[in-house]
Amino acid sequence: MHLDHSHDGPAAVSADAHRPDGTRRALRIGLGGPVGSGKTATVAALCRALRDELSLAVVTNDIYTREDAEFLLREAVLPPERITAVETGACPHTAIRDDISANLEAVEDLEDEVGPLDLILVESGGDNLTATFSRGLVDAQVFVIDVAGGDDIPRKGGPGVTTADLLVINKTDLAPHVGSDLARMAADAKAQRAELPVVLQSLRSEDGVRQVADWVRAQLTAWTA
Amino acid sequence: MTRAALLVLADGRFPAGGHAHSGGAEAAVKAGRITGAASLEDFCRGRLYTTGLVSASLAAAAALGADPVALDEAADARTPSPALRVAARRLGRQLMRAARAAWPHPELDALARRFPKGAHQPVVLGLAARAAGLGAADAAYCSAYESVSGPATATVRLLSLDPFDATAGLARLADDIDRVASEAAEAAARAVTDGVDALPAASAPLLEVGAEAHAAWAVRLFAS
Ligand SMILES: Nc1nc2c(ncn2[C@@H]2O[C@H](COP(=O)(O)OP(=O)(O)OP(=O)(O)O)[C@@H](O)[C@H]2O)c(=O)[nH]1
Ligand SMILES: [Mg+2]
Numbered sequence: 091m092h093l094d095h096s097h098d099g100p101a102a103v104s105a106d107a108h109r110p111d112g113t114r115r116a117l118r119i120g121l122g123g124p125v126g127s128g129k130t131a132t133v134a135a136l137c138r139a140l141r142d143e144l145s146l147a148v149v150t151n152d153i154y155t156r157e158d159a160e161f162l163l164r165e166a167v168l169p170p171e172r173i174t175a176v177e178t179g180a181c182p183h184t185a186i187r188d189d190i191s192a193n194l195e196a197v198e199d200l201e202d203e204v205g206p207l208d209l210i211l212v213e214s215g216g217d218n219l220t221a222t223f224s225r226g227l228v229d230a231q232v233f234v235i236d237v238a239g240g241d242d243i244p245r246k247g248g249p250g251v252t253t254a255d256l257l258v259i260n261k262t263d264l265a266p267h268v269g270s271d272l273a274r275m276a277a278d279a280k281a282q283r284a285e286l287p288v289v290l291q292s293l294r295s296e297d298g299v300r301q302v303a304d305w306v307r308a309q310l311t312a313w314t315a
Numbered sequence: 316m317t318r319a320a321l322l323v324l325a326d327g328r329f330p331a332g333g334h335a336h337s338g339g340a341e342a343a344v345k346a347g348r349i350t351g352a353a354s355l356e357d358f359c360r361g362r363l364y365t366t367g368l369v370s371a372s373l374a375a376a377a378a379l380g381a382d383p384v385a386l387d388e389a390a391d392a393r394t395p396s397p398a399l400r401v402a403a404r405r406l407g408r409q410l411m412r413a414a415r416a417a418w419p420h421p422e423l424d425a426l427a428r429r430f431p432k433g434a435h436q437p438v439v440l441g442l443a444a445r446a447a448g449l450g451a452a453d454a455a456y457c458s459a460y461e462s463v464s465g466p467a468t469a470t471v472r473l474l475s476l477d478p479f480d481a482t483a484g485l486a487r488l489a490d491d492i493d494r495v496a497s498e499a500a501e502a503a504a505r506a507v508t509d510g511v512d513a514l515p516a517a518s519a520p521l522l523e524v525g526a527e528a529h530a531a532w533a534v535r536l537f538a539s
Contacts, residue, residue, distance in 0.1 A: 153536070154534050154535060154536050155533065155534050156533075177335055177535075177537070177538035178335055179334050179335030179336065179337070179469070179536060179537045179538060180472045180473075180536040180537065181334055181335075181472075184334050185334075185335065188328065188330065188334075189328075189330035189331070189332060189333075189334055190330065191330055191331060191332040191409035191412055191413065192332050192335060192405075192409060192538075194412065195405070195408060195409060195412075
């Protein structure tokens with residue numbers, strides 16, 4: 091059969107910076123990391139920090155519930171139509187890396203239904219240290235670990251810790267209680283990541299998400315430049 | 316014609332969203348109908364000769380160039396459960412993205428434009444096979460095999476089943492898959508001349524009922 095390589099119409103490509111109508115699509119930032127490290131809390135804090143200056147939306151990837159989406163709805167960080175939950179079939183990293191189709195559908199639907207959007211945050215289901223986002227799904231990714239998961243995680247490295255565009259070491263307020271050495275975590279992270287940035291934060295403190303919010307603003311400036 | 320394209324299309328890792336769906340296995344596990352390798356094989360055989368046959372026929376007819384809009388309506392008519400229709404269209408939309416990236420083709424573009432939220436997955440599968448230069452029998456095989464491989468991999472996760480047992484069960488279904496694929500290809504050829512009513516309409520009521528219940532669960536591992 092004759093193969094014609096011209097193609098058009100909706101949603102042919104994933105990472106394409108433009109939408110079918112020619113406008114620039116929203117910047118997509120992924121947040122991944124182990125279970126309970128503070129991904130949803132960071133997403134919620136980012137929404138509160140950025141929602142007055144940006145048009146934004148969130149995709150959550152819950153493993154077997156809709157709890158993350160429901161938390162964000164309950165906290166009313168965004169209007170409900172700006173929050174979408176994707177079901178991942180027991181395999182959170184597959185949905186953000188190997189087979190990103192359901193997540194792409196979610197981001198495209200959000201742009202169609204509540205757009206134009208400046209920013210879409212995609213939260214991965216809690217996973218292991220090797221889970222990273224496909225470049226076909228997100229433009230930049232944040233890996234969130236916490237001090238309570240053990241202060242040797244930065245030293246252990248792994249794709250999330252070493253390659254994410256931003257590493258967040260969360261829950262610094264808990265360090266004294268769990269015996270984690272923050273200086274050591276910061277030094278190990280630096281050693282693993284060379285020039286890539288690291289943020290230590292506590293979302294229990296006033297404006298705790300400020301550094302991550304500033305990083306997001308910088309990504310957005312670069313994206314729209 | 317490039318037969319190797321069939322391997323790409325039928326690969327369980329082809330990024331078309333299937334990994335998040337259990338093909339009814341999650342509901343059947345919960346209901347106690349799948350409890351191990353033997354009952355999984357029975358479940359798969361039942362699914363193969365019912366929805367598997369219907370899907371394979373739709374896919375084969377699309378591969379032959381039958382009108383995809385008429386096939387999509389035929390798929391709706393053969394899918395009583397609204398939850399299953401939603402799942403089929405979602406999977407069709409996801410497959411469409413992967414197919415257009417793999418085998419760009421104006422007929423895929425046209426179907427994507429006609430159904431921006433997705434046509435039934437078997438119809439998209441058949442058209443993808445066509446775009447890849449494959450034939451009706453290839454499309455039927457691919458669809459028939461998917462109808463059993465999906466539940467099998469899902470059950471490995473749901474029951475922590477020994478993956479070798481699950482795979483051996485799939486291998487034992489090979490003759491059945493042959494039979495269903497050839498029956499589907501014949502029906503598709505008839506449908507091209509006689510219209511979509513010539514396609515089989517076998518159904519599995521428990522799959523339909525189970526899908527409706529499953530869609531209402533608050534906690535589940537799979538989307539369908
Ligand atoms: N003390 C302290 N607790 C925090 C901080 N950030 C988040 N938490 C708490 O940690 C728990 C888990 O946070 P989530 O944001 O749900 O974590 P998550 O990474 O989204 O978890 P999963 O999606 O289940 O993987 C919640 O009880 C949060 O309130 C922090 O900076 N300090
Ligand atoms: Mg979360």
